[in-house]
Amino acid sequence: MILGQNQYGKAENRVVKITRDGATHHIKDLNVSVALSGDMEEVHYSGSNANVLPTDTTKNTVFAFAKEYGIESAEQFGIHLARHFVTSQEPIHQARIRIEEYSWERIATSDANSRFIGADEVKHSFVRQGQETRVTQITYDGTQWEVISGLKDLVVMNSTNSEFWGYVKDKYTTLQEAYDRILATQVAARWRFNWTDDEQKMPHWEKSYEQVRKHMLHAFAETYSLSLQQTLYQMGSRIITHRSEVDEVRFSLPNKHHFLVDLEPFGLKNDTADGAVYFAADRPYGLIEATVLRDGCEARIPVDMTNL
C-alpha cells in the first residue's frame, strides 16, 4: 500500500479586519482555508509529526498576517500566506489558500434616496450585502503561482429578451417553445489569471474583480438570448475580450425556471403580455456549465470547481 494525494491545514478561518480612516471604517470579512502538502509520508505511516506544522499554527498565521500586513485584497492576502508556508517550512512543497469574501455596504440613515444624492452614510455601520460571495484560490509550489478567482450566488434575471425554441423533440418532449420568457440564474463563476510569478506584473486584484463582474453582468443584460448556453458564452467571451489578465472563465449556471401559471380554470388569461404571473420553480433546474478560453490557452479550472 502507498499513500496517495494528501493535504492538511485549518479550514474556514473567519477573519474580520477593521481599518480606521478617521471616523470612516473599512471592513474586510474573509473565510480563509489553508491546505498544505509536501513530505508528509511519515505522519501517515508512523505518526511522526517531525514535518508537521500544526493546523493550529496555520490558523494563527492567518490572524497574525491580517494584523501585521493587512488585507489589501483576498488575492494579495492569499499570495502572502502561500508564499510564507512554502518558503518558511522545508517539508512543505505546496500551499493552496482558498478564500471567500463577504461584502458589507454602509448603512445610509437619512431618507431612502440618500445613497444616490451622496447624503450621510454612517461611517461605521454596515449591512451585509445579500449578493454574491467573492472567492479566490491561490496555489504556490515554490516557483509557479496559480490564481483562480470568482464568485458564487450572484442572482440575475432578465424579464424579457429571452427565447427558447428550435430544440430537438422526441416522444418525451412536452416543453412548449418560448418566444418571450424569463431568464434567471444564480451565477457561479471562476476565472484563471495568467499571472504566474512576476511581482511587477501582478494584476490590481480589486479593480480586476470589479471589472470582470461588470462585464459579466453587462453581457447578461445586453445579450438577446436564444438559450442560457448562448448567454453563458457571451458572458465569458466579454471577459476574455476586455480583461487581458484572464485566460479562462468557467461558469455553472442553474436555469431558474419561471413557468407561466395556468389561470384558465379561474377564467383568467395569463400570457407574457403585461401583468403575467409566474411560478418560480426551485427544482429541478437545468444546469448549464462551460468554460470559455482565450485562443491557444489550456483549460485548467477543474470541471467541478464552480460548485464549491
Ligand SMILES: O=c1[nH]c(=O)c2[nH]c(=O)[nH]c2[nH]1
Ligand atoms: O436556455 C435553455 N437551454 C436549455 O438547454 C434548455 N432546456 C430546457 O428544457 N430549457 C432550456 N433553456
